[in-house]
Amino acid sequence: MTGAAKLLREYNIVFVTIGLCLVFFLISPRFVSIDNMSAISRQIVPIGLIALGQFFVVVSGNIDLSMGMGSVLFAIVLGVLFGATGGVALGIIAVIVCSLALGFFNGALVAKLKLPAFIVTLSTLFMAQGLSGLIIPRGQQIFLMGDFFRFVGAEKFLGVYWSFLFLAGLFALAYVVYNHTRWGAYVIAIGNSEENAKLAGINVDRVKIGIFMFSALCSGFAGIILSSRMGFVQPGLDGNGLLLDGIAAIIIGGTLILGGRGTIAGAFWGLLFIGVINNALNLLNVVDVWHQVFKGAVILAALGVNWWLWQSRQAEAQ
Amino acid sequence: MSTAQISTPPKLQLDGLMLRYAVLVGLIAAASIGFGIANENFYSLTNLGILLRSISVLFLVSMGMTFVMLTGGIDLSVGSNVAFSGGVGVVALTTTGSATAGFVAALLAGMAIGWVNGFFIGRLRLSAFMVTLATFALARGLALVIYGADSINVDNGAFLWLGGTSWGNLPVVIPFVAMVFIALSVVLYRTVFGREVYATGSNFNTAFVLGRRPERTLIWVYILTGFLAGLSAIITVGRVSSGQPWTGLYLEFDAITAVILGGTALAGGRGRLLGTILGVLLYGIIINGLVLTGTNPFLQSLIKGLILLGVVLLDTFTQKGRAT
Numbered sequence: 001m002t003g004a005a006k007l008l009r010e011y012n013i014v015f016v017t018i019g020l021c022l023v024f025f026l027i028s029p030r031f032v033s034i035d036n037m038s039a040i041s042r043q044i045v046p047i048g049l050i051a052l053g054q055f056f057v058v059v060s061g062n063i064d065l066s067m068g069m070g071s072v073l074f075a076i077v078l079g080v081l082f083g084a085t086g087g088v089a090l091g092i093i094a095v096i097v098c099s100l101a102l103g104f105f106n107g108a109l110v111a112k113l114k115l116p117a118f119i120v121t122l123s124t125l126f127m128a129q130g131l132s133g134l135i136i137p138r139g140q141q142i143f144l145m146g147d148f149f150r151f152v153g154a155e156k157f158l159g160v161y162w163s164f165l166f167l168a169g170l171f172a173l174a175y176v177v178y179n180h181t182r183w184g185a186y187v188i189a190i191g192n193s194e195e196n197a198k199l200a201g202i203n204v205d206r207v208k209i210g211i212f213m214f215s216a217l218c219s220g221f222a223g224i225i226l227s228s229r230m231g232f233v234q235p236g237l238d239g240n241g242l243l244l245d246g247i248a249a250i251i252i253g254g255t256l257i258l259g260g261r262g263t264i265a266g267a268f269w270g271l272l273f274i275g276v277i278n279n280a281l282n283l284l285n286v287v288d289v290w291h292q293v294f295k296g297a298v299i300l301a302a303l304g305v306n307w308w309l310w311q312s313r314q315a316e317a318q
Numbered sequence: 319m320s321t322a323q324i325s326t327p328p329k330l331q332l333d334g335l336m337l338r339y340a341v342l343v344g345l346i347a348a349a350s351i352g353f354g355i356a357n358e359n360f361y362s363l364t365n366l367g368i369l370l371r372s373i374s375v376l377f378l379v380s381m382g383m384t385f386v387m388l389t390g391g392i393d394l395s396v397g398s399n400v401a402f403s404g405g406v407g408v409v410a411l412t413t414t415g416s417a418t419a420g421f422v423a424a425l426l427a428g429m430a431i432g433w434v435n436g437f438f439i440g441r442l443r444l445s446a447f448m449v450t451l452a453t454f455a456l457a458r459g460l461a462l463v464i465y466g467a468d469s470i471n472v473d474n475g476a477f478l479w480l481g482g483t484s485w486g487n488l489p490v491v492i493p494f495v496a497m498v499f500i501a502l503s504v505v506l507y508r509t510v511f512g513r514e515v516y517a518t519g520s521n522f523n524t525a526f527v528l529g530r531r532p533e534r535t536l537i538w539v540y541i542l543t544g545f546l547a548g549l550s551a552i553i554t555v556g557r558v559s560s561g562q563p564w565t566g567l568y569l570e571f572d573a574i575t576a577v578i579l580g581g582t583a584l585a586g587g588r589g590r591l592l593g594t595i596l597g598v599l600l601y602g603i604i605i606n607g608l609v610l611t612g613t614n615p616f617l618q619s620l621i622k623g624l625i626l627l628g629v630v631l632l633d634t635f636t637q638k639g640r641a642t
Contacts, residue, residue, distance in 0.1 A: 063447060063448070065447075065451075109627075109631075113631070113634050114634075115584075115630055115631075115634060116584055118392065118447040119574075119578075119584060119626070119630055120627070120630075122571065122574070122626065123623040123624070123626040123627040123630070124623065124627075125623070126571065126619045126620070126622050126623030126626070127619070127620050127623035127624065127627075128623075129616070129619045129620075129623075130616045130617060130618070130619035130620025130621070130622075130623060131616075131620060132616070133614070133615070133616025133619070134614070134616050134617060134620065235616065244451070244455050247448075247451065251448070257444060257445050257448045258444075258445065288467075289459065289462035289463045289466070289467050290459070290463060291459070292455050292456070292458055292459030292462065293456060293459030293460055293462075293463055294459070295455045295456075295459065296452050296453060296454070296455035296456025296457070296458075296459055297456055299451070299452035299455070299456075300434070300438070300449070300452045300453070300456065303438060303442075303444055303448065303449060303452065304438070304442070307442045307444060
């Protein structure tokens with residue numbers, strides 16, 4: 001394989017995303033305006049949080065299907081407590097505590113009882129959906145107004161949304177943790193082979209529970225930021241769409257779903273890709289019903305491409 | 319030696335399964351009595367007909383899910399597939415005016431989604447939950463596109479016959495489901511394909527080494543599930559005389575719960591269709607009872623989630639108890 005082809009292969013998502021931006025620019029020059037870029041940066045924050053949490057779960061060879069509905073539940077927890085107390089502090093603390101509890105629950109069942117993650121998180125997905133509609137009166141909206149929500153949802157620092165800076169900071173932190181700490185190495189080791197990780201003396205159960213607690217915490221943050229941006233909460237928000245976007249981002253970013261492989265930078269580019277696609281679909285007035293077709297097709301295509309890349313790397317290594 | 323091990327249908331564990339079936343029958347009786355007391359209409363023949371008809375789709379989808387789960391897989395796309403194949407069928411019906419074209423189109427559409435699942439899972443060996451999560455979105459999206467997010471009324475008698483007709487108090491669809499059950503039992507217990515299903519679920523690599531082509535088995539299992547989703551779509555359209563884009567939402571979840579309830583092992587290789595039938599009956603009675611008593615839909619979600627987790631936990635603990 002030549003150098004250029006290799007470069008193209010390893011950084012495919014970068015080229016695809018930039019190429020896509022060019023295409024959209026040619027179709028609609030409005031696309032590459034500062035305003036629109038800034039809008040994209042704000043839209044991708046909740047998806048990015050889901051993607052980041054899910055990244056560690058997937059690299060460890062698991063999945064967390066409860067993240068999307070979890071976000072909806074936590075947003076409503078925040079809303080209900082805000083409605084009751086008129087302040088945000090209690091709500092934020094409650095979201096953090098509840099999300100860590102959910103993550104611990106998921107992680108403990110997966111790690112200690114050896115249950116498949118998709119079954120555990122599928123059932124917690126339904127429980128979260130049920131609870132989200134039970135703690136708020138039926139059909140009611142709670143409006144979120146105040147300095148905190150405006151700050152999280154709409155305020156900028158040097159032209160960049162605070163929420164995006166928060167996401168970028170979290171990605172940077174995750175990059176360091178994933179690449180330069182023991183914990184990151186443990187996650188990869190577990191994804192490659194749980195048996196070997198155990199033999200190497202890693203406390204697999206504890207790392208797994210930690211991974212699920214982190215993913216749930218990310219969905220808690222996503223819930224806070226999403227509800228602040230919208231300015232209200234109500235049951236029946238589309239949690240599963242958020243989950244799918246997050247998963248799409250990391251798969252497009254080259255994370256191997258069999259576990260053990262993936263890069264934070266790839267996940268970030270995958271996130272940009274999803275953000276650009278979502279934005280362009282809206283900007284080009286593509287009818288809403290096509291969005292989901294697009295999402296499903298993109299995930300499938302990315303799965304296929306990843307598989308092919310993986311095969312070609314394996315062949316090269318031999 | 320290992321050939322004998324994997325090609326024997328699970329007669330060895332039948333004692334454990336028999337115990338489970340006895341418990342399930344007992345629970346079904348208890349649930350019927352409970353709901354019979356809570357709602358006096360529960361025992362009327364009309365209501366039993368309605369109950370069985372409302373869970374007929376769950377029967378079909380769960381039987382397909384049993385095959386998938388016997389191979390150690392999962393299919394999250396069946397609910398979306400019911401909406402998608404129904405949409406294709408209804409559009410084929412309304413454009414050509416021929417019920418046959420509608421039937422064929424619905425079944426082929428269901429099998430097409432099944433093939434996509436099977437190709438990615440069987441041929442590329444990707445995880446089933448991830449692939450079917452993608453087709454879950456894809457098929458639902460396609461259904462929304464086909465319907466233009468609106469329902470389409472159907473008045474073709476032949477197309478509606480299966481889902482909509484009753485002989486007295488007996489909906490036609492019930493003997494039909496029984497026939498499908500018998501046919502699938504023959505396939506699972508009396509054909510080479512059925513053995514391959516168990517072999518693939520017991521140990522993919524062993525099956526592969528023995529030259530059993532488990533990757534091909536996987537593809538056909540997902541196509542079968544898609545076919546049953548197509549059948550379910552025809553029944554769904556017949557029941558309500560219209561095709562609807564949001565039909566079958568979370569059906570996969572109900573099917574997974576019913577199959578696990580029926581004793582099929584999550585890891586694959588162990589379980590029988592009879593268990594799934596009992597699982598669907600019990601689960602169907604509970605869900606139907608919740609609907610009849612007017613339970614808040616969000617509370618229903620919570621209860622469903624708790625049931626799934628409860629059954630899985632119970633299985634884990636009882637199996638651990640047996641092992642020691």
